[in-house]
Amino acid sequence: MSWCFAFRWDADEKVSPGSVLVLAAIAAPFQSTDLQRAIDEDHCINLLPDRILLVMPETQRDFVSGSMPAILQDRAFLRIVPQHTSISAAYFDQHGRCEAFESIAGPEAPWPDQPFEKLKAAGLREIFDRRQVLMRPSAGLHFEHPRGVHSRAFLRTANALVSGVEIEFVAMTLLDYLKGATNRIWLDTSSIAALAYAMIAIRLRFDPTCPPLQVGTFSSYEGLARAKFPQPEKSLFLISATASGTLPRKLMQRESVGKDRVVSIYSAAEKNADISFVSDVSSHPDIKSRDGRSMLEVFQPDDCPWCRDNSRLARFVSDQFLADVIRYETAPILVTDAPTGLHDIAEAFANQGVFTLQRTSTGGHRIWCELPSSTFDTKFGDALERIAQRYVTSATSHFIHLDDPASKQLAVKLSDLAAADLVHRPQLVAASDLHTIKADEAKAVIVIAACIGSGNALLDVSRELRDILKDKPRIYIVGIAKNAEATRHSALTNDLVFNKSFKHELVTIRRLVMPGGEMHAWRLEERFLRELAESMPGGSDGDHVRTFVDVRSEHLRAALFPAGQNLFLSSPNETPLALRDGFAFWNDKTSAAAASQGDVIATIASVLHNMRTASVTKLWATAFHVMLIEPGMFGRYNDGVIQAALLRAAHPHELNYAARSDLSEAMRRIIDRALVRWNAPQGEAALEFLLAMGTGRLTLQASDCHKLRAPEGSPAILRHMLEYAQSKVRALLDDAIPSA
Secondary structure (H helix, E strand, O other): OOOOEEEEEOOOOOOOOOOEEEEEOOOOOOOHHHHHHHHHHHHOOOOOOOEEEEEEEHHHHHHHHHHHHHHHOOHHHHHHOOOOOEEEEEEEOOOOOEEEEEEEEOOOOOOOOOOHHHHHHHHHHHHHHHOOOEEOOOOOEEEEOOOOOEEOOEEOHHHHOOOHHHHHHHHHHHHHHOOOOOOEEEEOOHHHHHHHHHHHHHHHHHOOOOOOOEEEEOOHHHHHOOOOOOOHHHEEEEEEEEOOOHHHHHHHHHHOOOHHHEEEEEEOOOOOOOOEEEEEOOOOOOOEOOOOOEOOOOEOHHHOHHHHOOOEEEEEEOOEEOHHHOEEEEEOOOHHHOOOOHHHHHHHHOOOOOEEEEEOOOOOEEEEEOOOOOHHHHOOHHHHHHHHHHHOOOOEEEEEEOOOHHHHHHHHHHHHHHHOOOOOOOEEEEHHHHHHOOOOOOOEEEEEEEEEOOOHHHHHHHHHHHHHHOOOOEEEEEEEEEEOOHHHHHHHHHHHHOOOOOOOEEEEEEEEEOOOOOEOHHHHHHHHHHHHHHHOOOOHHHHHHHHHHHHHHHHHOOOEOHHHOOOOOOOOOOOOOOOOOOOOOOOOOOOOOOOOHHHHHHHHHHHHHHHHHOOOOOOOEOOOEEEEEOOOHHHHOOOHHHHHHHHHHOOHHHHEHHHOHHHHHHHHHHHHHHHHOOOOHHHOOHHHHHHHHHOOOOEOOHHHHOOOOOOOOOOHHHHHHHHHHHHHHHHHHHHHOOOO
């Protein structure tokens, strides 16, 4: 559970240059490990920040001053936070205003005039986007509000209130409206009650003698006509969200109170000078439709343009949406879904043990690239020669390489290629030894990385070189850049090449689209197999299953799957899953004979990720429209190793075939065929299908799940994995049915 709300604040350059990582700890004090974890989690998603800003109540100031010196000496902390990163703290008072600011570590970073409101607005906007407060159904659907009007989209603040630390942050932004005489908080919906109680709790931390506040609800438009508010002048009215400002204006007029007594959390009203709100989202780019009409504009049923276009209605009562409008559709996986350049990547690096899985510190896994030294001659040779001719000059004083062996080998190769044309060979320096470079001896430098993901290691080098080289030229050479999104690579490029007088350069030899973050199928497998082994009785079947689990567990506990093998369960006859010729996403020049399982999952993960993130997406999920992988794809791509990669790389909601009876039946037939033909190529992935069911990553309707049968004579591991997976489904059903 997180102790803080973390978000990025790209402040105006005049106010605070660079990207600021804000860690807002509204309630709980933190420990060294908490701070490390929060920063490390942010690094998995974003580039390294220029500044870290702690936002805390002023009552924690002494605690921060006393604990930070020890934290700053912690080696684990220093590994993830470079010494040149500015760390500072802003302390707020009982009214949610910035009371004090102090620089804690790193370069001095003065806090400018009146920025705290901008910081709060940035945090609220982050929650708005992160939690999808703007509810937009998919094409062919629109909303019917409880009062009968229609709109294309809807603001649902309850979505923003799912995380305790985020609720506390929103509550902090509202503290200024809790005047001394306030004795009641009225809510337009009970779904934001947590917010009111968080406000009360924060205020009590500042002043335990504060009088108690009552909290009530008036049920928005439907309840306003009959609601009675004693002492409205001593009440604070919280409106979850307003699209036009109508409800807060009605309240102010009816109760004769000023706008400081009626506050909307989110407001999309274009004319809003006469109402109060904490976050203005009227200019949010997603609120305008393509024809320029506001997605939140409401229409009477007879005048609704969406109804005239035969759009279906998504009805809701109070805060609850009716589930019968959710659409589940399927998407095929086509050769054209592969990202640009995937054929070339496969041709260059498949069959060499380059791609595998690495276990992370949290127990998840991520795709890992391990480049052998032969790569630099056979795959990068021509490109490296061109780079040496173009970028290595007599002014090049140093080759700086990242600390991994592959980056060092790449630097040596580049140095050898350039040596014939140079009088003095540039000095090779590891990134960890940058402090040995003398500023007066450094001229132009080349920074070399064999393979990057987030690019944080390059950014570390870039920041340290600023002090050593000032504005002297730098060239960054990257062998493979595996990025989750094109925008991430663009952001990294902008950070690396930025310079006041001229731009540095970034040269990437190969780019690969790959999902960021962790993959969890292997962690779930480990737990499932452990529970399966524990459930087994004695006897030969039990011994067989426990031996199978023990061998598999050894592979799962490894920090790295060697040579990209043993990523998947074997076939039921204990043959490793292998690729046959004709893999659709590789060209004819790429042989399947020596392909590793790592090569296959890297390919499939890249294709699925491209289907989720390309300009025309095919796999997505909203509250009203979910795209599933078409069951027939497990027949089209019928190599067991490809099926296993699909099951592991897909998101669980993309395999939720229980949502539609026809899809569940179709998927059941595919799994049934694999079980029946367990000793043939068509049944290679039988255990992978059962594992996906047992861990909840693939779901069928209960009736279809329990129709599955293991044929007579099949191995004990197949029979008992099926039984245990079916028992897990029964347990879920039993939990969902209340006892009489």
